[in-house]
Amino acid sequence: MKGVVISVFVMVAMVQFMVEVEGSMTCEKVTTALTPCLPYLTTGGGVPSQECCTGVGNLQKMARSTTDRQVACDCAKQSAARIPAIREDAAASLPAKCNLPVDFPISKTTDCTK
Numbered sequence: 001m002k003g004v005v006i007s008v009f010v011m012v013a014m015v016q017f018m019v020e021v022e023g024s025m026t027c028e029k030v031t032t033a034l035t036p037c038l039p040y041l042t043t044g045g046g047v048p049s050q051e052c053c054t055g056v057g058n059l060q061k062m063a064r065s066t067t068d069r070q071v072a073c074d075c076a077k078q079s080a081a082r083i084p085a086i087r088e089d090a091a092a093s094l095p096a097k098c099n100l101p102v103d104f105p106i107s108k109t110t111d112c113t114k
Contacts, residue, residue, distance in 0.1 A: 044090035053098035073112035
């Protein structure tokens with residue numbers, strides 16, 4: 001019986017570890033989440049698509065830790081640097097247009113370490 005209890009605890013610990021690893025932020029996740037926003041970010045007009053807002057919301061949910069948020073920030077800045085047509089004002093207004101609270105400025109010059 002004691003062996004069964006230990007086995008259960010080990011399995012629970014392994015599942016928790018797997019969930020934590022899967023939750024880590026990657027540039028691929030950031031790109032996937034933000035790609036639907038490109039039309040809005042490059043034109044700055046109108047409202048972002050529902051797919052864009054869903055992606056931004058999902059990204060916000062995935063970036064739970066400080067490290068995840070820093071990785072997401074760095075990845076978004078790297079992607080934005082490769083697309084010069086992205087409008088700074090559109091990027092800054094994206095969270096508000098999607099009704100998502102963000103407590104930091106969205107900008108190509110945002111310091112991702114803070």
